[in-house]
Amino acid sequence: MRKRFKSYDFAIILGATGGIGSGISYELINQVKKIYIFGTNLEKLSALKNELSQIENLQIYTEQMNFEDNDLVIKAKIESLNLQKNVGILVNCVGTYISKEFATLTYENITKDFLINVIRPMQIISSLVCYLEPGSLIINIGSSLSYHPKSNRVLSSSVKHAIRGFSLSLAEELAGLGIRVCLINPRSVATSLLKKNSSSESYQKAMPVEDIVRTVAMIVSCDDKTLFSEINVGASQGFLGQ
């Protein structure tokens, strides 16, 4: 069998401190020499950094970034990262979730959710694309809500449709540069985000984070010419254990 010849130098994980993001970070420390982990909370970032420090000679950088901060703050933080053209894997695991009847959503709910789930990821990825080399990978974590909309989840379905459109069209655009973009659409995953927003029965039925991590590991281990533009994990039953 032909082996993957690409070895990745550097990974960046947005939303690394979350349930799915931390699982992916643990997986990727075995694949790279340097890793940048992003989150909103300094304590969570430093706890994750300590846990990831098990690999000898791995360089771990942390960046506290709240996507609700204004454009200038976000732009300045990205520019200060001092990156070189060696980013091999960029993963976006940032997400919030609102389950509310459409008519009860506030203007603030709608603005904030689009900002965190769509606008900032698009802006940040657009600033980072120039540091990706041919053969590198962008992985967006979307949701089964992006193609299987549900009532009371109009806002979450809308942002996930947007990130799906972004990811799939970006995959087309960057293919010519040899950069692969993959969207993973999970159904319910047993993380604190799901626990806060579903019944304990739904949480019990949810798939483990490891299944998303295995999906990422499979993509990373494939030949750098192989593109998985979209992978639906456990999608046949919709969202939140239904």
Ligand SMILES: NC(=O)c1ccc[n+]([C@@H]2O[C@H](COP(=O)([O-])OP(=O)(O)OC[C@H]3O[C@@H](n4cnc5c(N)ncnc54)[C@H](OP(=O)(O)O)[C@@H]3O)[C@@H](O)[C@H]2O)c1
């Ligand atoms: N869990 C599920 O059932 C499920 C199903 C389908 C899709 N997904 C998607 O999978 C992704 C990860 O979800 P998860 O279950 O791992 O959720 P999670 O544990 O709540 O993690 C969410 C991540 O997003 C970050 N984040 C939240 N608000 C932010 C903000 N204002 N600025 C910057 N970062 C922010 C969090 O940072 P902090 O840790 O610093 O707060 C955290 O790292 C999301 O896009 C979610 O929609 C999840």
